[in-house]
Amino acid sequence: MTTTRSRWATSARLAGGTVAAVALVAGTVTAAAVTWPAHERAPISVVATPAPSESVVACPGGLLAIGRDATLAGSVSVVAEATTTVGTAAGQTEPTPEVLTVPGIEGSAPAVFSAPPAGDTRTDLAAASSASVSAEDLSGFAAASCAPPLLESWIVGGATTTGSSGLLLLANPGSVPATVQITAYGAAGPQTPPAGQLVVAPGTQRVVPLAGLVRGEQSPVLHLVSTGAPVQASLQASITRTLLAGGVDQVGAIIAPDTELVFPGVAVNAPPGVEGASDPTAVVRLLAPSTPTTATVTVRSGDREVATREVPLEAGLPLELDLGALAVGAYSVHVAADAAVVGGVWTTTGFGEGDDFAWHTPAPRLDGATLVAVAAGPSPVLTLAAPAGEAVTATLTADAGAGAAQQVTVPAGGTVEVDVSEGAIYRLEAAEPVHAAVGFAGDGALAAYPVWPADAAASPLVVHP
Numbered sequence: 169m170t171t172t173r174s175r176w177a178t179s180a181r182l183a184g185g186t187v188a189a190v191a192l193v194a195g196t197v198t199a200a201a202v203t204w205p206a207h208e209r210a211p212i213s214v215v216a217t218p219a220p221s222e223s224v225v226a227c228p229g230g231l232l233a234i235g236r237d238a239t240l241a242g243s244v245s246v247v248a249e250a251t252t253t254v255g256t257a258a259g260q261t262e263p264t265p266e267v268l269t270v271p272g273i274e275g276s277a278p279a280v281f282s283a284p285p286a287g288d289t290r291t292d293l294a295a296a297s298s299a300s301v302s303a304e305d306l307s308g309f310a311a312a313s314c315a316p317p318l319l320e321s322w323i324v325g326g327a328t329t330t331g332s333s334g335l336l337l338l339a340n341p342g343s344v345p346a347t348v349q350i351t352a353y354g355a356a357g358p359q360t361p362p363a364g365q366l367v368v369a370p371g372t373q374r375v376v377p378l379a380g381l382v383r384g385e386q387s388p389v390l391h392l393v394s395t396g397a398p399v400q401a402s403l404q405a406s407i408t409r410t411l412l413a414g415g416v417d418q419v420g421a422i423i424a425p426d427t428e429l430v431f432p433g434v435a436v437n438a439p440p441g442v443e444g445a446s447d448p449t450a451v452v453r454l455l456a457p458s459t460p461t462t463a464t465v466t467v468r469s470g471d472r473e474v475a476t477r478e479v480p481l482e483a484g485l486p487l488e489l490d491l492g493a494l495a496v497g498a499y500s501v502h503v504a505a506d507a508a509v510v511g512g513v514w515t516t517t518g519f520g521e522g523d524d525f526a527w528h529t530p531a532p533r534l535d536g537a538t539l540v541a542v543a544a545g546p547s548p549v550l551t552l553a554a555p556a557g558e559a560v561t562a563t564l565t566a567d568a569g570a571g572a573a574q575q576v577t578v579p580a581g582g583t584v585e586v587d588v589s590e591g592a593i594y595r596l597e598a599a600e601p602v603h604a605a606v607g608f609a610g611d612g613a614l615a616a617y618p619v620w621p622a623d624a625a626a627s628p629l630v631v632h633p
Contacts, residue, residue, distance in 0.1 A: 221285065221290070222282050222283065222284050222285065223263075223282065223283045223285075223290060223291045223292070223293040223316075224280065224281070224282045224293075224316055224317065224341055225254075225280070225281050225293055225294070225295050225314040225315055225316055225400075226268070226278065226279075226280045226314060226315065226316075226317060226339040226341050226400035227250065227252055227278055227279045227280070227281075227295060227296075227297045227312070227314035228250075228278060228297065228312050228314075228337050228339075228400075228402040228404070228418045229250055229268075229270075229276055229277065229278030229279070229297075229337070229373065230246050230247070230248050230249045230250040230276065230278075230299050231246070231247050231248040231250075231299045231300075231301050231306065231310060231404065231416060231418075232244050232245065232246060232247065232273070232276070232335055232375065232404060233245055233247045233303075233305060233306050234333060234335065234377060236305070242377070244272070244273050244335065244375055245273065245274075245275075246273065246274075246275040246276045247301050247303060247306060248299040248300060248301040249299065250278075250279070250297040250298065250299045251297065251298055251299065251543070251544045251591075252279050252295060252296070252297040252314070252543075253295060253296050253297070253541045253542060253543050253544065253590075253591050253592070253593065254279075254281050254293075254294070254295035254296075254314070254541065254593075255293075255294060255295075255539065255541065255568050255593035256283055256291050256292060256293050256294075256539075256568065257291070257292040257539060257568050257569050257595065258567065258568045258569040258570035258595070259570075260283070260286055260291045260292065261283050261284060261286060261291055262283070263281040263282060263283045263291075263293055263295075264281065264282050264283065265279060265280070265281055266279070266280045266281075266282070266341070267279055267280065268280055268339055268340075268341065268371060268372055268373045269371060269372045269373070270372065270373045270374075270375060271369075271372060271374070272375075273375060276373070276375075278337075278339060278373050279295075279297070279314070280339070280341040281293060281295050281314065282341075292537075292538070292539050292622045293539070294314075294538075294539035294540060294541040294593060294620075295313075295314035295541050296311065296312065296313050296314055296541040296542065296543035296606070296617065297311070297312055297314060297543055298310065298311035298312075298543035298544050298545045298608075298615070300613065301416065302522075303413065304411075304413065305408065305413060306406055306413050306416055307413035307414075307415070307416065307522065307524075307612070308406070308413070308414075308415040308416035308417070308524035308525070308612070308613070308614075309416075309524055309545060309546070309608065309610070309612070309613035309614065309615050310404070310416050310417050310418040310615055311418070311543045311545050311606075311608055311615035311616070311617055312402060312418040312419075312420055312543075312615075312617050313420055313541070313606075313617040313618065313619070313620060314541070315400055315420060315421065315620060316398075316400070316620075317339065317340070317341060317342065317394075317397070317398035317399050317400040318394070318398050318399070318400070318401070318421065318423065319393070319394050319395075319398045320391075320392065320393050320394070320423075320424065321392050321399075321401050321421035321422060321423060322389065322390065322391055322392070322421065322422040322423075322424070322425070322510045323336070323389070323390040323392070323401060323402070323403050323419060323421055323422070324389050324419070324422060324453055324455070324510055324511055324512035324527075324529065325403050325405050325417075325419035325453075325512050325514070325527040325529075326378055326388060326403050326405035326419065326527075327385060327386050327387065327388065327405070328378055328379045328382050328383055328384060328385050328388065329384060329385070329386050331407055331408045331409055331414075332405070332406070332407055332408075333378070333379075333405070333406045333407075333408070334377070334378030334379070334403055334404065334405045334406070335375055335376070335377060335378065335403070335404040336350075336375070336376040336377075336378055336381065336390070336401070336402075336403055337373060337374075337375055337401065337402045337403065337404065338366065338368050338373065338374045338375075338376065338392075338399050338400075338401055339368075339372075339373040339374075339399060339400040339401075340368040340369065340370055340371070340372060340373075340374075340397055340398075340399050341371065341400070342370050342371075342397035342398065343370050343371075343397075344370055344396055344397050345367055345368065345369055345370055345396050345397065346367070346368045346370075346394045346395070346396045346397035346398070346399050347365065347366070347367050347368075347394065347395050347396050348365070348366045348367075348368060348392055348393070348394045348399055349364065349365050349392070349393045349394075349395075350364040350365070350366070350381060350390055350391070350392055351364070351390070351391040351393075352364065352381050352382045352385075352388060352389075352390055352391075353388065353389040353390070353391070353455055353457070353484060353485070353486050354382050354385040354387070354388050354389075354486065355385065355386075355387075355485070355486075357484040357485055358391075358457075358484045359382075361380075361381045361382065363376070363380050363381060364381060368394075368397075368399055370397065378403065378405075386488070387453050387486040387487070387488050388486065389453070389455045389486050389510060390403075391457070392421075400421070401421045402418055402419060402420055402421060403418070403419040404416065404417070404418050404419075405417050405418075405419055405527065407525065409519065412520070412521045413521075414516075414519065414523055414524075414525070415516065415517075415523055415524040415525040415614070416524070417524075417525060417526055417527050417614075417615060418615075419512070419527040419529065420529050420617055420618070421529075422510050422529055422530060423532065424508075425456075425457055425508035425509055425510045426508055426509070426510075426530070427504065427505055427506065427507065427508055427509070428502070428503065428504050428505075429501075429502070429503040429509065429510075429511050429530040430500065430501075430502055430503075430530060430531050430553050430603040431500060431501040431502070431503075431513045431528045431529075431530060431531065431605070432500045432531050432551040432552065432553040432583055432603050432604060432605045432618075433498060433500070433528075433549065433550075433551030433583070433585070433605040433606075433607040433616055434450065434498070434499045434500060434501050434513050434515060434528055434616075435497075435498055435499075435515060435526070435607055435609045435614060435616070436449055436450055436494045436495070436496055436497060436498075436499060436515055437496060437515070437516075437517040437518075437609055437614060438496070438515075438516055438517055438518045438519075438523075439495070439496055447519050448490040448491070448492075449493075449494065449515060449516055449518075450490075450491040450492075450494055450499075450513065450514070450515045451488050451489065451490055451491060451513070451514045451515075452465055452488070452489050452491060452501060452503070452511060452512070452513050452514075453486060453487070453488045453489075453511060453512050453513075453514065454479065454481055454486070454487050454488075454489070454503065454509055454510070454511040455481070455484075455485070455486045455487070455509060455510050455511070456481040456482070456483055456484075456505065456507055456508070456509045457483070457484065457508070457509075457510065458483055458484070458507075459483055459507035459508070460480075460481060460482050460483045460507070461480075461481050461505045461506045461507035461509065462478055462479065462480050462481065462505065462506070463478070463479045463481055463503055463504065463505040463509055464476065464477070464478050464479075464503070464504045464505070465477045465478075465479060465489060465491075465501065465502070465503050466501070466502045466503075466504075467491055467492075467494070467499050467500075467501055467502075468499060468500045468501075468502065468581070468582065468583070469497060469498070469499050469500075470579070470582050470583060470584075471579040471580070471581055471582025471583075472582075474494070474499065475491070475492055477489060481505070481509065491513075498549075498551065498583075498585060498607075500551070500553050500582075500583045501513050501528075510530075511530065512527050512528060512529055512530075513527070513528040514526070514527055514528075515528070515614065516614070517609075517612060517613075517614050522612040523612060524612050524613050524614045524615075525614060526607075526614040526615050526616050528605070528616050528618075529617070529618055530618065531553070531603035531604055531605045531618035531619060532603070532618060532619075532620060532621055533601050533602075533603060533621070534596065534598065534601060534602050534603065534604060534619065534621050535601050535621065536597070536621070536622065537595060537596065537597040537622060538595075538596055538597075538619065538620070538621050538622040539568060539569075539593060539594070539595055539596070539622060540564075540588075540593070540594040540595075540596050540604065540606065540619050541593055542588050542589060542590055542591065542592050542593070542594070542606055543590065543591075543606070543608075543617075544590045544591050545590055545608035545610075545613070545615065546608050546609065546610030546611075546613050547587075547608060547609055547610055548587075548588050548589070548590050548606060548607070548608055549585050549586065549587060549588065549606070549607050549608075549609075550564070550585070550586045550587075550588045550594070550596075550604060550605075550606055550619075551583055551584070551585050551586075551604065551605050551606075551607060552576060552578045552583060552584050552586070552598075552602050552603070552604050553578070553582070553583045553602060553603040553604070554578035554579065554580055554581065554582060554583075554600070554602055555580075555581065555600075555601065555602075556580055556581035557580050557581070558580050558600070559577055559578060559579050559580050560577070560578045560580075560598050560599060560600045560601075560602055561575060561576070561577050561578075561598065561599050562575070562576045562577075562578060562596060562597065562598035562599075562602060563575055563576075563596075563597050563598070564576060564586060564588075564594050564595070564596055565594060565595040565596075565597075566589075566592065566594055567592075567593070568593040568594070568595055569595035574586070578598075578602060588606070596619065603618075604618070604619035605617065605618045605619060606618075606619065
C-alpha cells in the first residue's frame with residue numbers, strides 16, 4: 169500500500185507540474201499578444217545659465233624688426249607703434265586698457281582691453297589696431313582685429329624661405345601661466361618642433377621667430393593648443409625681395425577647421441601678370457589637418473562667379489593654389505570641402521619697391537548683432553557676404569549703435585561693400601547669418617581682418633543630476 173501511494177503522489181505532482189507549465193506558457197503567449205500600457209520617464213534635468221564673465225580682447229601690438237642690432241643677430245626691436253580703436257556697445261561699460269610686458273623687447277607694449285558684465289549681460293567689446301612702417305628692411309601697412317584669447321587656434325600665413333620672415337606672437341592676458349604646444353604642418357606633414365612647447369607667463373606677450381619652428385617652408389600652417397590659460401596668437405609676416413622690402417602684415421588666428429570658409433573683401437590691386445608668370449598676385453593656402461578631401465575654391469565678384477577650381481588635399485600637407493590672373497578689383501573667395509579644412513588668402517599690390525601684401529583669414533559666421541571696430545588706415549571698407557539661397561538685409565549703425573543707421577541688402581551668394589570711417593565703432597545686425605571683413609587699400613598699403621562674432625553670454629547648460 170505504501171508503494172502504491174508514493175507512486176500515485178509522484179504521478180499527481182508530475183501532472184500538476186505539467187498543468188502549471190502549460191498555464192505559464194499560455195499566460196506568457198497571452199501577455200505577449202496583449203498591448204500593455206507604455207510608460208516613458210524623462211530623465212530629470214535642470215537648465216542653468218552660467219554667470220556672464222569679463223570680456224577680454226588682446227591686440228598684437230606694433231611692428232617688429234629682427235636682426236637690426238649687428239651684435240645680436242636674433243634681437244627684436246619695435247619699429248612702429250600701433251594705433252588702436254576700441255569700444256563697447258552704446259550704453260555699456262567703457263573698456264579698461266592695460267598693456268602686456270614683452271620680455272627682451274624694449275618699448276613693446278601690446279594693448280589688452282577688458283570690460284565687466286552689466287548684471288546678467290556680457291559686455292560687447294571690439295577693438296582693432298594698425299601700424300605702418302617705411303624702412304630699408306621693413307615696409308608696409310598692417311591691420312589686425314584684437315581678439316579674445318583661445319585654448320586652441322590655427323595660424324595660416326607666412327613662410328621661412330629666402331626673403332621671408334615671420335614672428336609668432338603669443339599673448340597671455342590671464343593671471344596664470346599658459347603652456348602652448350605647437351604643431352607645424354609643412355612639406356613633410358605635421359611635425360612637433362624642438363622649440364614647439366612654450367610657456368607664456370601671465371600678463372606677457374612672447375615673441376618667437378617662425379624660423380625657429382619651421383625651416384625652409386613655403387606654406388607653413390601652425391596649430392596651437394594652450395593649457396593653463398588661453399592665449400591670443402598672431403603672426404607678423406614680411407617679405408624682402410633682392411634687398412627691397414616687399415610688405416608686412418599681421419595675420420590673425422583661426423578658431424577651428426571648418427567645411428566652409430568664406431573670405432570677403434579680397435582686394436586685388438596688382439594688374440594681371442604675363443600668363444604663366446611665377447609671381448601670382450592672389451594665392452589661397454589650404455590644409456586638411458586629418459582627413460584627405462577635395463576642396464572646391466570659388467572666386468566671386470559681387471554675386472557673379474569668376475572662377476571655380478577643385479583641389480585634392482592630402483591629410484596633413486598644406487597646398488597653395490594660384491587664383492589666376494584676376495583683374496584689379498574686389499572679390500570674395502569661398503572654399504567648400506567634405507572634411508574640415510583651414511585656409512588663408514594672400515594678395516599683393518605688386519612686386520617692386522614700396523609694395524605691400526595682405527593675408528586674409530576666414531570670416532566667422534555672424535548670427536546676431538556684433539560690434540565692428542575699424543582701425544586707422546587708408547580707405548577702409550566693410551565687406552558683407554551672404555550665403556547662397558536668399559538676399560540678406562543688414563543694418564549698420566554708427567557710434568557703436570547710438571548713431572545713424574544704414575540698411576544694406578546683400579544679394580544671395582554675393583557681397584556688398586560699405587564705406588566706413590577709420591577709427592570708428594559700428595554695430596552690425598542682420599536678419600540672417602552673414603560674414604564680414606574690414607579691408608584697407610592705398611598706395612603701398614594693403615590689409616584686411618575678419619569681423620568676429622560678439623562675445624555674447626554663455627548659452628544655458630542642461631544639467632542632469
